[in-house]
Amino acid sequence: MKYLLLTLSLTIWSISTQAQSQLAMSFTGNYNIANNDLNNHFENGIGGSAELYYYFNNSPFAVSINFSINQFNATPNYLKEYKSKQENIIDFSYSINYYTIPVILSVNYRFFCKKTFQPSIGIGAGYYSLTHKIKQKGEYTSDTKISPYHEFGIYPHIALIYAFHKNIGIFLKAGYNQTFNSYNTSYTDIRLGLIYKI
Numbered sequence: 001m002k003y004l005l006l007t008l009s010l011t012i013w014s015i016s017t018q019a020q021s022q023l024a025m026s027f028t029g030n031y032n033i034a035n036n037d038l039n040n041h042f043e044n045g046i047g048g049s050a051e052l053y054y055y056f057n058n059s060p061f062a063v064s065i066n067f068s069i070n071q072f073n074a075t076p077n078y079l080k081e082y083k084s085k086q087e088n089i090i091d092f093s094y095s096i097n098y099y100t101i102p103v104i105l106s107v108n109y110r111f112f113c114k115k116t117f118q119p120s121i122g123i124g125a126g127y128y129s130l131t132h133k134i135k136q137k138g139e140y141t142s143d144t145k146i147s148p149y150h151e152f153g154i155y156p157h158i159a160l161i162y163a164f165h166k167n168i169g170i171f172l173k174a175g176y177n178q179t180f181n182s183y184n185t186s187y188t189d190i191r192l193g194l195i196y197k198i
Contacts (some may be wrong), residue, residue, distance in 0.1 A: 023133050024197050026173075033189075034072060038187055041096075042109075051064050072100075079094055082094060093136075095134075099133065100129070102129075117162055119161075124155035151181035152179060155177055168197070169194070169196070172190075172191070175188070
C-alpha cells in the first residue's frame with residue numbers, strides 16, 4: 001500500500017511537472033452590459049471570473065474552462081412597476097436582482113504567442129445557472145422569492161494579453177453570452193485582470 005501511494009504521488013508529480021509550462025490561470029473583474037430583454041428590466045452589472053487554460057505544445061490553440069458569477073440590479077422603473085402590481089396592505093420595499101453563473105468550455109486561438117501583445121479569439125459553450133431574486137422588506141418581516149433557470153449557452157469572445165513578464169500578463173477580454181431555453185438571456189461582458197502560468 002505504501003509503495004502504491006508513493007508510485008501514485010510520483011506519477012501525479014511527474015504529470016504536473018511536464019504540464020507546468022502548458023497551464024495558465026486568469027482572474028478578472030467583469031463589467032456586464034445587459035442586452036435584449038435583460039436590458040428592459042436590469043441595469044448593467046458587475047461580476048468576477050476565473051479561467052483555467054491548457055496550451056498545446058508549439059501550437060496557438062488552447063482549451064479552457066471558465067467559471068463566473070455576475071449580478072444585475074433592477075432598474076428604478078422595473079422596481080416601481082413591480083411594486084405597483086402588488087396588492088399589499090402594508091407598505092413594503094423591494095430589491096430585485098438577476099444572477100448568472102456560467103460554466104463554459106472554450107477553444108481559443110492565440111496570435112503572436114511569443115510577443116508582448118498577444119490577441120486571441122475563441123468560442124465557448126456550456127451551462128448557465130440563472131436566478132431571478134425578489135426580496136420583499138417590511139418593518140417586521142421580509143420574504144424572498146427565488147426563480148432559478150438552467151440553460152445552455154454560447155460564448156464567442158476576443159481577448160488581448162499584455163505579457164509584461166514571461167510568466168504573467170495583463171488580460172483584457174470581451175465576450176457575448178447568449179442562452180437558449182425558456183428564458184433566453186444575453187449580455188456582453190468586458191473583463192480585466194491578470195493571467196499567469198502555473
